[in-house]
Amino acid sequence: MNFLSMQNAFTKSHNNNSFLLSESPSKNTFISDSRRTPIENNNRISSNGQERKLQEVWSMHKFEMDKVKVEPMVNFNNIKMTWAETQEIPQERIEEPTEHTLEVEETSPKTDEPEMQNEKEESPSHHARRPPNAFLIFCKKHRPIVRERFPNLENRGVTKILGEWWALLNVTEKQPYNDLAKEYKDAFLSANPNFRWYKLPAPPLRTLTPRPTTVTKVTPPLSSPSNKLLSEFTPGKLADESQLGGLTSLMNNNFTATPKTDFENINYESSLSSPVSVIQPTTPPKPIKKRFFEYYSENKGCARNILPDGGGPDSSVVEEQNNSNNMTQQDLMNKVVDGIFAKQPEDSTEKNGTKEIRKSERMCKGKRYEIFMVEGKLLGNKRENKLMQQKHCKIDSKIETELSAANNNKPGTPKLDLGNTIKRLAERTNIKLDFENQNDDNGETNQRTRTISETSEGSNKNSPPNFNLDLRISNLPCLSYDEFLQRKRESKKRKIRIKTDGESKHKAQKLDKTETHLVGSKKRKNKQSITHLGKKEDGLSTDLIGLATLAEVAANTEKINEQISE
């Protein structure tokens, strides 16, 4: 493994706005779970054979990933152009550079295969966020509503209410949420075949040589400019294993904190990062969690889905192709639209290969789309939605469904023209309108529309392509909080009645569903408190928090009771 390939690796990772050796800031990065500690210890004691394996795996992951031609780091223009080519990925990364950053372990020899999807490259499947379950989706949709009712209520309280609300929903009401959760989960899993529900622990960030003298290093060519830094910067000498993580994380923080857009930093960063990676292969492997080991020893190609370059088709191209296929009334509409709006973006892109405009066009397509939709009164503003969700969401759903139907390309239907016209309008107005890709794998997704939401557009790197969860959530039926209150009232009444009657335990059990439901959480609560006993040493703050929580809960219940009594 030579320096060039590593350099290349860096360049690649940089292209994706993620850094090879960065360490995830996520709380899940390090497993503090008690039951895993013994495993780690076991690994520590484990035979050399295992460690060997680990080492091999790691070195492979780190260094055999790229055999591609190396581009000089100095060529920043190349980088930028690469960004422009792999469109949507870059700016998303820019917006969320700190998310998951553990790219290292995901790189494997198989990464070279051109068939891989580039999408997964920066987002290893096992670092993808879990797909939310039905309740969480429900929360996402209804939290603003509850928040509106209780503006001063802490988020925990809101969540409690939401849990209560959820418990009072019947099956049919829950169904759309369950369905969406399942649908998204399926799509997600198919998009991330290697996804593990348990996040893998941080990889051995660096296996640095503890004693430089004892190890035969694979030294990079001296001619390389960063060698100087390399030789000077050997963190392995400074700390032991346990400390290395912190050190490297510091370094990595430095990396990740560096704005990805700042190309001037590239040299510096790369020169810093390369030494770390250079030293790695020769050093004894870190003790690693059992699962981790198994995972990587079994799936050496776990990064199969990680692809450097040349990914899927440009979505905008797809859109354009789709548009070009409709040559009827749609064309007329388009002509009208074209007449009204200037063609700046397309012309400019055609001129010289620079896709700058297109790129910048995509930068804030979410916002633009939002503006467009709002100004055109085609859709409700999402923020407005948040505030007035109860009133608007049903209308929104209607409109969205109409749009979806319009997008469904049934010739002859006027709605079709509407949908495509909107699309054209969006294009003319330099606004990105992201309709659901129609080349979806499963047919049912074809009817979906895809909009931009502030949160989803760049955040879900591992979300299945062509699946806009946020939009789907916004399309879900919005439940009435008042109905929830009413139901709550009724259930309370029934409880009381049953209590006073003191009979029919079956009914009581049924109606006390909320209580029995809370058992699980109570259980966990106790467990957590137990664990916290060991962890928390600041009794004062704990007390304060407890008091605050008590007061908060009291206020909350008071409010609820007020509303109920009304």
Place this chain on the structure above:
DNA sequence: AGGAATGAAAG
């Protein structure tokens, strides 16, 4: 097999 633990969203 089943209980425990975990993490998904959201501030």
Place this chain on the structure above:
DNA sequence: CTTTCATTCCT
């Protein structure tokens, strides 16, 4: 922290 739930781990 707080909710529910799906999943995984461990006994």
